[in-house]
Amino acid sequence: MDPETRVLQVDNNIDELSRIADFIEQLAGEWSFQPSLTFQLNLVLEEAFANIVSYGYDDVEVHRVEILFSYSNPELSITICDDGHEYDPTQRAELDITLPAEERPVGGLGIYLIRKFMDSVEYRRIDNKNYLILSKKTGIETARNETL
Amino acid sequence: MNIKVETLNEIKIASIDGRIDSTNSGEFEKPIIKTIDDGCLKMIVDCSGLNYISSSGLRVFLAAQKKMKALSGTLLLCGLQPAIKEVFDIAGFSLIFKVFPERDSALNSLSQ
Incomplete structure (x- = not known):
């Protein structure tokens, strides 16, 4: 199918975050x-979108970000497309979450959470x-807790 | 999001209601950091009304904990809803915060 x-x-x-949240609620x-x-x-989606808004552009123009949801139970795929600076979040170094508070870096959490909550990030x-493609099997808990 | 800070002897209790996201994490950060900067060394953040958090909010918790640690103070959390608890677990924050089921047990821990 x-x-x-x-x-x-x-x-x-x-501020478009509320529209994204409403759209997810509807879906x-x-x-x-x-x-x-x-x-x-x-x-x-907040993490991915906030990165685009914060780091994607140097100009003050309005840019369009497109989010495509594709669902064939149980496979959910979300593609986020923007025309901002080239940025590949999959190349970011893995975060060490076992460090004590004093040594924990303040950045990098958003990408980390995306990786953990989704099954695959391309x-x-x-x-x-930029095309960020996030996939997840719905209804199935991922094995992320095994790393804890 | 709503945040209310109460004082109980030398303990400050901040209660959060609603969601903390990229649009409002600054409104959460200001009173939390100010409370620590004003000399509070014992603080509880009551999260029982918190129903959504993203990395922007987690960063504020981390910044507050870094400040508290540097001052040898104590920052405790309580009342995390299951979805929030899961985010804290995955982010490794359950290792850097003491989390109590409800406010009373956090208060007991501070008065010992």
């Missing part, structure tokens, strides 16, 4: 997602655009 798809376009403005209803998955999707740069 072909996956169902939904697209949300937002501006590169952090969660349509696709019968568990509240825990809805929470995780909100978190993961990056592509095509035609001067």
Whole structure:
């Protein structure tokens, strides 16, 4: 069966976060997602979107960020596309979460959470655009707790 | 998000309601950091009303804990909802914060 798809376009403005949250809420209803998955999707998309807004652009122009959701139970795929600076978050070094508070770096948590909450994170740069592709099997808890 | 700071003897209790995200983490940071800067060495953050947090909010918790540690003070958390607890666990924050089920047990720990 072909996956169902939904697209949300937002501006590169952090205030668009509420529209992203509303859209996820609506999808969660349509696709019968568990509240825990809805929470995780909100978190993961906020982290990815906040990075684009904070670091993607030097100019003051309005840029369009496109978020494509594709769902074929249980496979959920989310592609976030922006025309900002080239940035591959999958190349970021793994965060050491066992360090004491005094030594913990303040940055890098967002990407870390995306990796942990999703099953796979892929990056592509095509035609001067960033594509971040996040996938997760719905209804199945990932094995992330094994690392703790 | 709403944040309320109460005083109980030398203990400050900050209660948070709602969500902490990239749009409002500064509103959370200001009163928390100010409370520590004003000389509080015993603080409880009551998270029972907190229903969403992203890395922007986690960063504030981490910054507060770094400050408290540097001052040899104590920062305790209580009342984390399951989804929030999961984020704290995954981020490794359960290793750097003492988390209590509810406010009374956190208070007991501070008065010992």
